[in-house]
Amino acid sequence: MKGNGHKMTTRHSILALMFALLSGSLGVASSHGAQSDHLDLVDAQGNIRKPPDYRVRYQALGVYTVLDPKGNEMHYTYASPGTAEFYGKNGRFADGTVLVKEVFATSHARLTTGDAHWAESTKVWFVMIKDEKGRFPGSPLWGNGWGWALFKSDAPDKQIATDFKKDCLGCHIPAKETDWVYVRGYPALGAK
Amino acid sequence: MKGNGHKMTTRHSILALMFALLSGSLGVASSHGAQSDHLDLVDAQGNIRKPPDYRVRYQALGVYTVLDPKGNEMHYTYASPGTAEFYGKNGRFADGTVLVKEVFATSHARLTTGDAHWAESTKVWFVMIKDEKGRFPGSPLWGNGWGWALFKSDAPDKQIATDFKKDCLGCHIPAKETDWVYVRGYPALGAK
Numbered sequence: 001m002k003g004n005g006h007k008m009t010t011r012h013s014i015l016a017l018m019f020a021l022l023s024g025s026l027g028v029a030s031s032h033g034a035q036s037d038h039l040d041l042v043d044a045q046g047n048i049r050k051p052p053d054y055r056v057r058y059q060a061l062g063v064y065t066v067l068d069p070k071g072n073e074m075h076y077t078y079a080s081p082g083t084a085e086f087y088g089k090n091g092r093f094a095d096g097t098v099l100v101k102e103v104f105a106t107s108h109a110r111l112t113t114g115d116a117h118w119a120e121s122t123k124v125w126f127v128m129i130k131d132e133k134g135r136f137p138g139s140p141l142w143g144n145g146w147g148w149a150l151f152k153s154d155a156p157d158k159q160i161a162t163d164f165k166k167d168c169l170g171c172h173i174p175a176k177e178t179d180w181v182y183v184r185g186y187p188a189l190g191a192k
Numbered sequence: 193m194k195g196n197g198h199k200m201t202t203r204h205s206i207l208a209l210m211f212a213l214l215s216g217s218l219g220v221a222s223s224h225g226a227q228s229d230h231l232d233l234v235d236a237q238g239n240i241r242k243p244p245d246y247r248v249r250y251q252a253l254g255v256y257t258v259l260d261p262k263g264n265e266m267h268y269t270y271a272s273p274g275t276a277e278f279y280g281k282n283g284r285f286a287d288g289t290v291l292v293k294e295v296f297a298t299s300h301a302r303l304t305t306g307d308a309h310w311a312e313s314t315k316v317w318f319v320m321i322k323d324e325k326g327r328f329p330g331s332p333l334w335g336n337g338w339g340w341a342l343f344k345s346d347a348p349d350k351q352i353a354t355d356f357k358k359d360c361l362g363c364h365i366p367a368k369e370t371d372w373v374y375v376r377g378y379p380a381l382g383a384k
Binding site: 053055056059060062063064065066067068073074075076084085088102104111112113114115116117118119170171172173174182184185187188191 | 245247248252254255256257258260266268276277280294296303304305306308309310363365366374376377379380383
């Protein structure tokens with residue numbers, strides 16, 4: 001009996017350890033999960049919130065550097081986890097995909113490789129959520145297959161766009177053929 | 193006995209199921225896991241391979257754009273999964289962290305926001321692997337707390353650095369105070 005009790009204890013310990021490992025590792029798998037519906041960022045009226053911790057949790061698709069005598073900018077685009085893998089397989093963005101474009105003012109210095117420019121401070125964020133279902137036909141912030149939102153650094157949680165055609169679409173016209181997204185500058189979408 | 197046998201079968205089935213789930217989910221946890229030892233990229237002599245699929249699997253820490261009349265460049269830095277979270281908590285890179293700096297030639301066009309530059313084609317890759325243990329004291333490619341490697345686009349799998357002090361360190365001198373890495377240009381390390 002003593003030997004059997006020992007075996008049972010061992011078995012229970014193994015079970016407990018496996019449960020602990022399993023729940024922990026499933027937590028990781030879930031937080032990195034691919035095509036979950038990111039409409040948890042959207043309320044019943046179609047108002048979009050900015051996702052938390054996107055710099056760490058999201059994939060960085062790529063960066064555009066815009067040179068402007070009035071102040072250079074770097075535009076980082078982050079995407080919800082799994083976006084690059086889905087795009088690589090299907091050539092399109094999955095329904096529910098969240099894109100965050102963070103526009104930075106830059107600093108620069110002459111470093112060992114030359115005149116190096118980097119992202120210094122955030123100016124604005126644009127958020128887009130892929131919508132294949134036409135979820136908010138009455139909202140002026142949803143259309144052309146996406147939900148659209150704009151946040152400025154002086155009030156980072158306040159969505160301030162009122163009409164995506166007026167506030168957002170203008171800048172996206174050159175990218176109309178690629179679902180309004182500037183995919184050609186994003187190495188992660190042409191992944192190697 | 194029959195009842196007991198049934199219980200045992202159930203228990204074994206649960207165990208088998210858990211093993212299956214566990215190995216699957218640990219696979220995910222491991223590929224996304226934070227501080228796993230990435231020395232699977234290193235052979236017994238300290239030779240470093242370039243990690244596969246880093247554009248999708250790794251975190252993009254940030255980008256430097258280097259303006260040069262002879263040809264602008266964009267320098268993307270990718271890090272093994274979990275690097276940004278660990279750095280955010282501990283202010284340093286975990287032992288085994290892998291960094292890939294991919295240097296691109298750029299294209300540019302006058303788009304709606306101005307003169308926009310983006311990454312076009314890869315020129316070289318630099319790979320660093322954090323080494324707190326001084327694993328290869330006799331190798332000229334390991335030192336100053338890192339393993340160092342260099343690959344060029346004409347032979348992307350051929351490591352060509354011979355001495356990190358000669359081939360790598362020169363460009364990193366301005367970043368000595370931050371463990372030889374240009375952390376100030378990496379939004380993911382000062383994550384918000």
